[in-house]
Amino acid sequence: MVKRFLAGAVCLLSATSAFAEPAPTPPVAAKKPHQVAAPFGAVREDEYYWLRDDTRKNPDVLSWLAAENSYADGQLARLTPLKDTLFKEITGRIAPDDSSVPYRQRGYLYYRRFAAGQDYPVTARRKGAMTAPEEVLLDQPAMAKGKGFFSIGAWEVSPDNRYVAYAEDSVGRQQFRLKVREIATGRIVDETVANIEDALVWADDNRTIYYIDKDPVTLLSKRVKAHVIGTPASDDRLIHEEKDDSFYISLKRTASDKYACIFLWSTTSNEARCAPASGKGEFTVFAPREKGWLYNVDHIGDRWLVWSNHQAPNYRLMSVPDTAQTADRTQWRDLVAPSDTAFIEAFKPFNGFVAIEERVNGNKRIRLLANDGKSTSVAADEPAYTMTLDTNAEPATDWLRYRYESMVTPPTIYEVNAKTGERRQLKRQPVPGYDPAQYVTERVWATARDGTRVPVSLVHHRKFHRNGTAALYQVGYGAYGSSYDPAFNIAWPSLADRGMVVAIAQIRGGQDMGRAWYDNGRLMKKMNSFTDFIDVTRHLVAQKYAAPRRTAGFGRSAGGLLMGTVANMAPEDYGVIVTQVPFVDAVTTMLDPTIPLTTNEYDEWGNPEQKPAYDYILGYSPYDNIAAKHYPAIYVSTGLWDSQVQYYEPAKWVARLREKKTGDNPLLFRVQMEAGHGGKSGRFRRYEEQAEYLAFMMDQLGVAQ
Known part of the structure; x- marks a missing residue:
């Protein structure tokens, strides 16, 4: 993967030189005939399919991406002062030398600390008390030096406190390498295992590490293996191989520290397999998987606790004694009964x-x-x-x-x-320079077109007047049961200080209002997510939180699907759409099981190999529903190495939008050439792009500077 990246970087340099001056007109992608067929016979024309390059080395593709970056540079040049101001404001709210609250584990206090100006933290510990000498586990500033992208995922200290095992990604593709460091000396004692998930568990022998091996093509979590420090990866023992590609895998030790557990989970079914943490017993199934039944387990004292949706759409919490047959649900007893x-x-x-x-x-x-x-x-x-x-x-x-x-x-x-x-x-x-007393948060309820009440969380300046003239920044996600909680965002005071309102539309597809909230926003009810977002916008405008057409919509990843569909369905309601790593080519992606995540997500979107699902997804897929209409201004970004939403989805979307859209509203495409799904790494660098798209958004909405 590193070699692929270097080869791509060389091509990029040569391509960039050909587009050194900002392009006066938008880049135009070539159209090449290509048909995408479904198993039941349906065929779609995909003239921009050629922009897919799994190697990231095709010079024609890299040249077009470089041209898009050059065009964006030219169009955004006049906003550089505002972008720089916003970047300074946002990063100015980051304490330069912050540190976390220490927590205690096995006689040590663990914490992380940032030095002034550093993008990455130092992870450290002290024995017994914070007055003891510091022991550095991971000096991330030193580890990241010279790398375009750097990320530490899971890290775990061995039970005897001697080693730290960690997962490292230096590409952005979430294909981690397992490394083991001796804490006292800082010496790397093992780094032979590559292409793993971000999950690690030690066995009690202080030599064995359980990890999850990924498929090198689909990047799906496939196998749980046991690696012994100092032995070749080829000798690693296979613990479990998952045959069903709709399942993900995760690992953890129980709260009691007595067991190591493998968790196999999909949208509609889960299974846990646990073994003594000593490493001397076999992993056994806690309760076999069943379609429609979800559960999770943990262990404490002499009992197991089970979180389950058994006869409980909003879940229940149950207890199972150690002496019971865990698969026998008649022996489970409620701790928390189901609730509506x-x-x-x-x-x-x-x-x-x-x-x-x-x-x-x-x-x-x-x-x-x-x-x-x-x-x-x-x-x-x-x-x-x-x-x-x-x-x-x-x-x-x-x-x-x-x-x-x-x-x-x-x-x-x-x-x-x-x-x-x-x-x-x-x-x-x-948060340096921030005074919470200057801001107000609200909870309002918007009525969707089918009568459903949708929660909306708001923040604005205390001096804000609800008179129907303000600009609105509305964000949403609405997928996977992932709720968009009202949390603090260090960038949003910059919007509120300029008179804007920020709204989180907690639409169906998340679980903000319970499991039914999710079920009513997925599969053949997915359209509810999109109409909820539009109806929230119209409610806030009607209630004079914002002026008509002065709304910016924002969403990333599956929230990018939301943005693309909203732009097709209600372009007149939005002055600008901003989307990062957007999942906008739903039909083609879900028809290709070799693309990472596809098979895991049939229960989320549907399997378009089946005609009813194909027709429904085709009805909202952003790429497939672009038409000759007056779209709002649009800012799109992606990461070349994204493993979750491949870069070519937004690339194709932008190319077709350029071809079909009417009017003069700008369409910009920013490609991060050294990043994956999460964008740039580092606590300061990540805000460079945010400052850019916020400047673009403010300019398009006419927000006073």
Whole structure:
């Protein structure tokens, strides 16, 4: 993969020189006949299919991408002062030498710290107390030096505290390499295993590491293997091979530290396989997978806890004693019964209580359930907020650590005592120059066209007047059951300070209002996600939060599918559309099982090899529904090495939009040549593109500077 990247970089340099001056007119991609056929006989013409180059080395493709970057540079040149101002404002809200709250595990306090001006943190620990000498685990600034992209995924310290195993990606394709470092000496003792997922678990022998091997073509998680430090990767023992390509794989040790578990999960079915963490026993199935049945497990004391949708659309929490046959559901007992109003999303067991993440009325909150059955919810003071469980590495404590934030309140780490209710603030993320008292967050409800009430979280300046003249920045996602929680974003004060309103449309397709919220926004009900977003825009305009056609829509990845479809369905409602790594070529991608993620997602979008699903997806696929119409201004970005939404999806979309759209509204395509799905790496560099597209957005909406 590194060789491929270097070869592509050489081609890019030669291609870029041919487009050194900003192009006065948009690049025009050649049209080449190509047909995409479905198994049942349907055929579509895809004249820009040639822009797909899996090697990332085709000089014609790289030249066209370079021309798009050059054209974007030329069109955005006049906005450089605003972009620089925004970048300075946004990064100015990042504390230059910030550090995390230490957490305790096996006698050590672990934390990470940023030095002033550094893009990457140092991960370190101290034995017993923060006054002890520092031991560096991962000096990421040094490790990232000279790399165009750098990311550390999972890292885990061995049970004897001697080694740190970590997953490293230096391309952006999420094909990690396993490395093992001896902490005391800093010496790398193993780096033979490549192309793995971002998940690692140690066995108790301090020599064996469980990891997930990826398919080199589809990048699907396929096999769980056991690697012994110092032995060749070819000797790694196969633990499990997943034959069903609709399943993902993850790993973890249980809260009790007694078991290592493999989790196999898809949209509609899960399975757990666990073994003693000693590494001496076999992995056995906790309960066999069934279509439509989802569950997750953890272990504490002498019992298993099971989170399950068994006769519970919003999930229930159950207990199974160690002595029971875990697959026999008649032996499972409710700890938290099913609810129509509270959706259980996650849980964390402790010796004396269980912490539960649940969603109620569009907000995520935390509830504490004591072993004696007493239940209490952690209080919040704002109408729209997010609580999430923080790092709680040791279960033998009465204190739960959690994170609280809102669109006004920066991330704040609290501890709450499960017995007394006492709460103490450990840290609030420092945001230099930011005064939360100057901003207001709201929760409003928009009525969708089918009568459904959609939660919307807002933030604006305290001096904002709701008079129907403001510009609106509306964001959304609406897929995979992934909720768009009202969280703090360090860029948004720059919008609110200029009189804008920022809105999170918590549309169907997420799980903001429970599992039914997700089910009503996927498969043959996917259209609800798109109409919800449009109806939220129209509601906010009608309620005078914004002026007509002064709305910017933003979404990334599956949220890019949202943006592309919204642009086709209601271009007159938006002044500008901004989308990153957008999934916009849904039919062609879902017809190709060799593309990463395709087979995993048949239960999300449908399998277009079947005609009903084909026809439904074709009805909204952004690439397939481009027409000769007056689109709003559009900013699109992608990463050449994206493994989740391949760069050629937005490339083809832009090419066809250029051909068909009417009017003079700009269409810009920014290609990050050294990045993947997450964009540029590093805590400062990631905001360079954000400053650029925000400047473009403000300019198109006429936001006063």
